[in-house]
Amino acid sequence: MKLLKNLLQYETFKMVKVKDKRLGLLYRVFQMTIFAYILYTIIANQGYLRKxxxxxxxxxxxxxxxxxxxxxxxxxxxxxxxxxxxxxxxxxxxxxxxxxxxxxxxxxxxxxxxxxxxxxxxxxxxxxxxxxxxxxxxxxxxxxxxxxxxxxxxxxxxxxxxxxxxxxxxxxxxxxxxxxxxxxxxxxxxxxxxxxxxxxxxxxxxxxxxxxxxxxxxxxxxxxxxxxxxxxxxxxxxxxxxxxxxxxxxxxxxxxxxxxxxxxxxxxxxxxxxxxxxxxxxxxxxxxxxxxxxxxxxxxxxxxxFSLISLLENLVAALALFKVATVLVEILMLEFLPEKDIYEEAKFEVTNDLDELRKRSSNH
The missing domain is CATH 2.60.490.10 (atp-gated p2x4 ion channel domain)
Known part of the structure; x- marks a missing residue:
């Protein structure tokens, strides 16, 4: 029964602003590195051309x-x-x-x-x-x-x-x-x-x-x-x-x-x-x-x-790399930093069992 409840639960995103200069600095460094890589790749590989x-x-x-x-x-x-x-x-x-x-x-x-x-x-x-x-x-x-x-x-x-x-x-x-x-x-x-x-x-x-x-x-x-x-x-x-x-x-x-x-x-x-x-x-x-x-x-x-379509296609594909910065920072935040328990508590929130609440409401 517990397994069924876990399967039928729904997960939604929650925006948490973590006020930690270390994580913020790392996140921006990762973003800048990825941006420089995207720029270099498009120029070096001439991603703006239809070849x-x-x-x-x-x-x-x-x-x-x-x-x-x-x-x-x-x-x-x-x-x-x-x-x-x-x-x-x-x-x-x-x-x-x-x-x-x-x-x-x-x-x-x-x-x-x-x-x-x-x-x-x-x-x-x-x-x-x-x-x-x-x-x-x-x-x-x-x-x-x-x-x-x-x-x-x-x-x-x-x-x-x-x-x-x-x-x-x-x-x-x-x-x-x-x-x-x-x-x-x-x-x-x-x-x-x-x-x-x-x-x-x-x-x-x-x-x-x-x-x-x-x-x-x-x-x-x-x-x-x-x-x-x-x-x-x-x-x-x-x-x-x-x-x-x-x-x-x-x-x-x-x-x-x-x-x-x-x-x-x-x-x-x-x-x-x-x-x-x-x-x-x-x-x-x-x-x-x-x-x-x-x-x-x-x-x-x-x-x-030169082809604008080729440039946009390469940019869209490259911009997906920015997600890597988020993933890397979250791994550090939740697995390696001393305050990982605090970060986890702030990031994940589990609601009460709403099925039980509905049953109680219907009984009243």
């Missing part, structure tokens, strides 16, 4: 030779060097999202046997089928390193747009940074002003190959970890893959201003090789076997526009 992942636009990479070529120390150690133009080193010459920069190459010409045409074999056993292991060859360029490749420069142009927002941007009007592979340390940075100051004709970011390698933590002289690499073979010989994430963000507290970071990282254990096949008018093939650096660009991040 979305950017729609990938175009990433265009072009290579340019230095004004003066030099003979690097690695030439004539393991292999001789050849000096190619930028359009020959980058394959294909105009990369979209990827750029392959040749570091080692060999060029051979394959001549068809007399009376044969490599393009006309009609049966599986036709002796005119091209086979690079069987067809007569002439070496045009001996196996060589590409000289002074680290001093070549890449110009990187990229753009993004929003899916639900009206945002549409290219990197030429944004501030950018090239980060080290740890993602925290800045290697190089640009603004709209400095980019044009360095090169008035620059449509994108100009970065030396050596700078990208250094930022990614790559060393072409280091032994390759690729499974297919020969014992002691260097990355300059086997090739290497570097993935560069372009991360976009709104600049905090600045309307319609955006920035990006290049986050490069070596894909350990990878090598890269490409073979370019060129059919000649005399019926022969020229095969350019290339090993080198493959730069792969990926676009990620979050961009957004």
């Amino acid at each position: 979305e992942a950017p729609v990938e636009g175009a990433v265009r990479i072009s290579l340019q030779a230095p004004s003066t070529l030099t003979a690097p120390a690695y030439c004539n150690k393991l292999l001789p060097c050849v000096y190619w133009g930028a359009n020959e080193i980058q394959y294909p010459p105009d990369g979209a999202g990827v750029a392959f920069v040749t570091t080692r190459a060999i060029v051979r010409r394959y001549v068809p046997p007399t009376g044969c045409n490599f393009l006309t074999p009609s049966t599986p056993t036709d002796p005119c089928i091209f086979n690079e292991n069987m067809s007569p060859t002439q070496t045009i360029t001996n196996e060589s390193y590409i000289g002074d490749i680290e001093d070549y420069t890449l110009m990187i142009e990229h753009s993004i747009r929003g899916r639900a927002t009206s945002i549409a941007l290219r990197n030429g009007i944004m501030d950018g940074k090239l980060m080290f592979s740890d993602g925290k340390t800045v290697f190089k940075e640009w603004t709209s002003a400095t980019r044009m100051k360095d090169n008035p004709n620059a449509d994108g970011d100009i970065i030396k190959v050596s700078e990208l390698l250094q930022a990614a933590g790559a060393d072409l002289e280091a032994p390759s970890t690729a499974p297919g690499a020969k014992s002691g073979e260097q990355y300059r010989s086997s090739g290497i893959v570097i993935v560069i994430v372009i991360e976009y963000r709104n600049v905090k507290l600045k309307k319609d201003k955006f920035s990006y970071k290049y986050l490069p990282r070596v894909i350990d254990g990878n090598e890269y090789k490409a073979v370019e096949s060129l059919y000649q008018a005399d019926g022969s093939y020229i095969l350019k076997e290339r090993h080198g650096i493959r730069f792969v660009f990926e676009q990620h991040g979050e961009i957004g526009e």
